[in-house]
Amino acid sequence: MESKTFKVPNIGCDGCVNAVKGELSDLEGVSRVDGVVDTKMVTVEYEAPASWEKIVSALQEIDYAPEQV
Numbered sequence: 406m407e408s409k410t411f412k413v414p415n416i417g418c419d420g421c422v423n424a425v426k427g428e429l430s431d432l433e434g435v436s437r438v439d440g441v442v443d444t445k446m447v448t449v450e451y452e453a454p455a456s457w458e459k460i461v462s463a464l465q466e467i468d469y470a471p472e473q474v
Contacts, residue, residue, distance in 0.1 A: 406436070409457065410448040412472040413464065418442060425469050432463060
């Protein structure tokens, strides 16, 4: 199981966090998604067949791309 915490600059409200949670929870292999509006941080736990690339792609599709580090 992998866990990643990252910033999503487009998060501005609880609805944004819920959109991110909904999108990522639909990916097979994602077991947990948490988000905090105030910090714009999201934590996702996943395992195969989910991958970081699939997570980024899903977020880009709904205009909540992770901040590039």
